[in-house]
Amino acid sequence: MNCPNCQETKLAEIIFNKVGVNYCPKCLGLWFEQDELRKAKDEKDQDFNWLDIDLWSDQTKFQLGEGQKACPKNGVPLYEAGYGDSGIKVDVCEQCHGVWLDRGEFKKIAQYLKNKGNDEMLNNYLANLAEEAKEIFTGPETLKEELADFAAVIKFFNYKLPIQHPYLMELIKSLPK
Ligand SMILES: [Zn+2]
Numbered sequence: 001m002n003c004p005n006c007q008e009t010k011l012a013e014i015i016f017n018k019v020g021v022n023y024c025p026k027c028l029g030l031w032f033e034q035d036e037l038r039k040a041k042d043e044k045d046q047d048f049n050w051l052d053i054d055l056w057s058d059q060t061k062f063q064l065g066e067g068q069k070a071c072p073k074n075g076v077p078l079y080e081a082g083y084g085d086s087g088i089k090v091d092v093c094e095q096c097h098g099v100w101l102d103r104g105e106f107k108k109i110a111q112y113l114k115n116k117g118n119d120e121m122l123n124n125y126l127a128n129l130a131e132e133a134k135e136i137f138t139g140p141e142t143l144k145e146e147l148a149d150f151a152a153v154i155k156f157f158n159y160k161l162p163i164q165h166p167y168l169m170e171l172i173k174s175l176p177k
């Protein structure tokens with residue numbers, strides 16, 4: 001698979017939190033196949049069920065539009081999905097349900113969640129998780145920050161990316177072709 005941003009660059013894979021993660025060595029974007037998202041969530045759910053906050057619960061806040069990128073897996077155009085005023089943008093494939101995140105998207109998600117949480121104890125907890133993830137990480141140094149944010153997000157928030165929301169898939173299907 002080639003990077004949807006850099007095109008000529010092949011995506012590499014590492015195992016993180018027992019989940020295979022594809023990333024671009026050049027722009028450090030991340031690609032998750034549908035199954036990988038589910039596995040990441042299941043893995044974490046066992047430990048963190050007690051903190052189940054659905055931050056994507058307001059269906060009217062989803063935004064969806066035609067994106068600029070093509071799916072690295074099957075080449076179809078990716079849809080760009082956002083949520084409210086979060087500034088978060090992810091690219092999703094309607095066909096294989098893979099998700100592409102540019103570098104920094106997990107940081108935006110973590111930041112958005114922090115602001116929404118507005119609770120000192122929870123904020124400290126999130127920061128600790130990010131540090132913890134950095135300490136156990138043994139892959140390429142350049143990916144450290146990005147995956148630390150990823151780990152914090154999935155651990156802390158039961159991994160409810162807008163993209164996984166069933167309502168989003170309904171929206172995509174209802175778009176005129
Ligand atoms: Zn790239």
Ligand SMILES: [Zn+2]
Nearest residue numbers: 071074093096
């Ligand atoms: Zn696809």
